[in-house]
Amino acid sequence: SQQGEEDPQALSIQEGENATMNCSYKTSINNLQWYRQNSGRGLVHLILIRSNEREKHSGRLRVTLDTSKKSSSLLITASRAADTASYFCATLNTGGFKTIFGAGTRLFVKA
């Protein structure tokens, strides 16, 4: 499969709680990106972390990268109902030719 794996596949939380999504991948990468997709819509780029970085923050988002375990996590703090969406990780291989998406996590934030 060209995809990495993400877990959980679906996550349901209450507004105000934190949401953590994990992503594992298979090949050596140059960078890893997280995207959000609302139902039936295009992708929104959230954050990019390079292979030599271990952690990155952007507003309520915190991304970690562990290249030794080939895994990444996305933490959304103080979640809001508007955060309800599917979240995908995507990796750019070291050749830099193409970006491959993980299976995605569907997040439901209940008001």
Place this chain on the structure above:
Amino acid sequence: GAVVSQHPSWVICKSGTSVKIECRSLDFQATTMFWYRQFPKQSLMLMATSNEGSKATYEQGVEKDKFLINHASLTLSTLTVTSAHPEDSSFYICSAKVGRSYNEQFFGPGTRLTVL
């Protein structure tokens, strides 16, 4: 900056017809464009990579005669679904890359194709 548009945003067609989807980089020149398809509640699957002026590189299992890709300029790539069938109904998303290979990709809003 770095806006990618797709046209049309949705299309409904009869089985057996061909459908062309355009992907444009509006404010930058894209050396490489990518086409993805996405089935409901699934992830994006890379179909092909196209570089301006050269033939597209298709992923394994993607029929090049079925999904014709033309990248005639640095700002336009087209995907033509030939002789469309209901199983081709999907969400098609393009993306464009600027300059060096390690740079970020910018995604279009997607095109919803429904084949009756």
